[in-house]
Amino acid sequence: MGEGEPEPSGAGNRAVSVTSAGVLPVDFTAFHSQQHRAYLRYAHLQLGNAQDAEEIVDDVFTFLLEVWPHALREASLHAFAWAALREHVERRLAVPGRRVAMVETAWFASLRRSSRDRLELLESKLGLYAAIAELPSEKQYDVVLLSFVLGNDSDTVGRMMGISPATVRSHIRGARRTLSRELGVDWIPGEDKDR
CATH class of the missing domain: 1.10.8 (Helicase, Ruva Protein; domain 3)
Incomplete structure (x- = not known):
């Protein structure tokens, strides 16, 4: 799972x-x-x-x-x-006081599967999940969740959302640029060819 x-x-x-x-x-x-x-x-x-x-x-x-x-x-x-x-x-x-639980849900799921050696990595993931939650485009947000947090490939994500795999990859590129800026890391354009 x-x-x-x-x-x-x-x-x-x-x-x-x-x-x-x-x-x-x-x-x-x-x-x-x-x-x-x-x-x-x-x-x-x-x-x-x-x-x-x-x-x-x-x-x-x-x-x-x-x-x-x-x-x-x-x-x-x-x-x-x-x-x-x-x-x-x-x-x-939209219920008053309720907010998206993705940051905590994804982080705690990672924590359950991790050893102590990986806790430092998970702390950095928490920052990544928080940045994902702030993506300005709902399509980029959904594509990132479905692709990277839930582990689906571009074809599956495209089918689920009713968009082409090329559009999925385009949203991933845009999200990676935004996340790179937010997290202060360098985005390497060739990295997104894996999805």
């Missing part, structure tokens, strides 16, 4: 099965099967709480099921669904 990833509890199917007593569209079932875990990992990283993440993701898939024929007519089903996920997460974060 990746950083900030909750253990799947099986509750992800709850809203979909409760919402529809009939047969679910095959294409919806396939989409749910392909995206549920990734959406859950993203929501957990943002919210810092597995139960909140499961509720949000259930709500997103319930919404998608309700508007499924419309969603299929969108230019990009994946972009439409990703926007719905972001909107649901942002609404949950």
Whole structure:
């Protein structure tokens, strides 16, 4: 499991099965099967709480099921669904006093997997996670979380967000420049060819 990833509890199917007593569209079932875990990992990283993440993701898939024929007519089903996920997460974060938990969630996930020798490295990661949380572009933020914090490749990130892998790489380059400035490190242009 990746950083900030909750253990799947099986509750992800709850809203979909409760919402529809009939047969679910095959294409919806396939989409749910392909995206549920990734959406859950993203929501957990943002919210810092597995139960909140499961509720949000259930709500997103319930919404998608309700508007499924419309969603299929969108230019990009994946972009439409990703926007719905972001909107649901942002609404949950809009509760007074609530903030994005990504910095702590990612750091503590790293800490659980680390030995004492790596604690110094983790302290520097905390600064990196804080800088990621401050990225000015929401697309760069999502691409960095999905690529580097959650460990997805450019093709997977592009599919999830409904953008091309080239656009993913472009967002990574922009984010690396911004993070380099914020963290006071030199950005080496050739570094981003690994994703």
